[in-house]
Amino acid sequence: MTNTSRSGHRNITTAQREAIDTLYENARYYQHKNDAKPTVLDIFDFDSTLFMSPLMSHICSKTLNSIVLAEGAIGPGWWRDINSLTLGDNTKLQQSAWDSYWNDEVVEEARRSIEDSNKLTVMLTGRRVHPFGKIITSMLEAKGLQFDIVALRPDPVDLIEEGTLFNSGIQAFNNTMEFKKTFLLDVMQREPSLRRIVMYDDRKNHVAKFEQWIDQLVAQGVLDSGKVFHIVSPPRGFDPGRELACMKRIIDEHNKRVDIRRLKTESIPEDVEDRHAIVTWWTRKAILKPVISSLNITFTESETDKLLAQVESSVTSHTIQNAKRFPFVGDDIILKPIDKDTQYGQELIKLAQANETLKLQILSIGEVSPDGLALEAQVEDNQLYSKDLGVSKIYIPLWCRPALKDKVQEGYRPIWTPSDEAPTIMSGHFCLGYTYDIDGDPPLQKTVRPRYTNYHQHRYNDKRHQQRSSRNRNNHLPYNKNDRRRGNKK
Secondary structure, eight states: OOGGGGOOOTTOOHHHHHHHHHHHHTOHHHHTOOSOOOOEEEEEOTBTTTBOOOOOOTTBOHHHHHHHHSTTSSSSOGGGOGGGGOOSOHHHHHHTTSTTSBOHHHHHHHHHHHHOTTEEEEEEEEEEHHHHHHHHHHHHHHTTOOOSEEEEEOOSSSOOOOTTOSSOSOOSOSSHHHHHHHHHHHHHHHOTTOOEEEEEEOOHHHHHHHHHHHHHHHHTTSOSEEEEEEOOOOOOOOOHHHHHHHHHHHHHHHHHHHHHHHHHTOOOOSSOSOHHHHHHHSSOEEEEEEEEEEEEEEOOHHHHHHHHHHHHHHSOHHHHHHHTTSOBOTTEEEEEEOOTTSHHHHHHHHHHHTTOEEEEEEEEEEEESSSOEEEEEEEOTTOTHHHHHTOSEEEEEEESOGGGGGGGGGGEEEEEOOOTTSOOEEEEEEEEEEEEEEEEESOOOTTOOOIIIIIHHHHHHHHHHHHHHHHHHHHTSOOOHHHHHHTOOO
């Protein structure tokens, strides 16, 4: 087999070549090149594979999520926005090596790979070099993960600052899949001793595509074998307060850009992927709008102290210390969703506004799978409104991954139960829970559509319409769908 059989990217552009060469220049493997001839190429994805990056939760509406995701709407787009990896004080996070955010099983697999001289170990991600290069490098260094190559998607190659427009540099790669395949083929061409690829990735559609691609490389004799592991791990989630602060920060930054655009009368860019989102928000300020969504129960500081004292006297210090890697999330628990447009929803709102008390008896303290602590509590029988709520038991998360806060019942395992002679009674107060939606100034029209619901279908339909119109003009006859079904050609 010749090396040229691995060059499946013969049409690689100059921009792609320059971008990939820059990745190699900074790679530890090529800075300390020796005579090693690795035979296995191990590839580790970053988000939700090695690192459980926070995702937006139910406290943000679908509309808000969609607009934050859209590139160029009110920001660079979630996966291109440094706010998506702004998880607190970076000094403290570095000291703790971003504890509780890592997928420990995959991290250990990466460590074994790094120590194996027969393997070339790469961290390969679609996150861009700008703005994530420094922060991801700091994360890996703090965790002691010295990958042979750390490869972030190098778009844009040249960052161009033009007023307040995002992502205005040259796009060397059309998408993450194209970048990863081009990079992998190039590594194999550089290192002809590589005969096997092993990949770790969380995205199901990427796993399927890579499996098919590797099978083709094996069939062509480029590789002897390959394997793609689909990583399914619970998302870490934002701490609720931090997630809300992140949304406020994104909106504040957008509104500052709008002020500049209005002042300078900046024109709307022409060549953007989602022009609809750009036009909608180019000179429109965003407003974060709280919307009543649930009936919750909250606990006073004294009740929380009583609860934590019970926990500390009932389970081992090791169990508590392990759980405290995660934030305390048990101060506000969802009891019932609220539809404020119904009579029942209005009754729940009145119940919350009356600040009624709900008395609970602790039944057990337990572990939350895969980690964390929670307790199981029984609503006292003498509270008649509990029947209307359909609530008899409540599971209160203490310390756990924020993304699992509302799912602790699914993975709950009791490890301590109180004696019948000394029941622990605690009380909470009804309150309202909120989700956060987005509005605009001037106000948004109801016809505004988020990018990820209708935008691509709209473009697809437009394209089909253009193709059909062109065909009809060329034929000078109306299009008849029966002609195509019968196989007739005009």
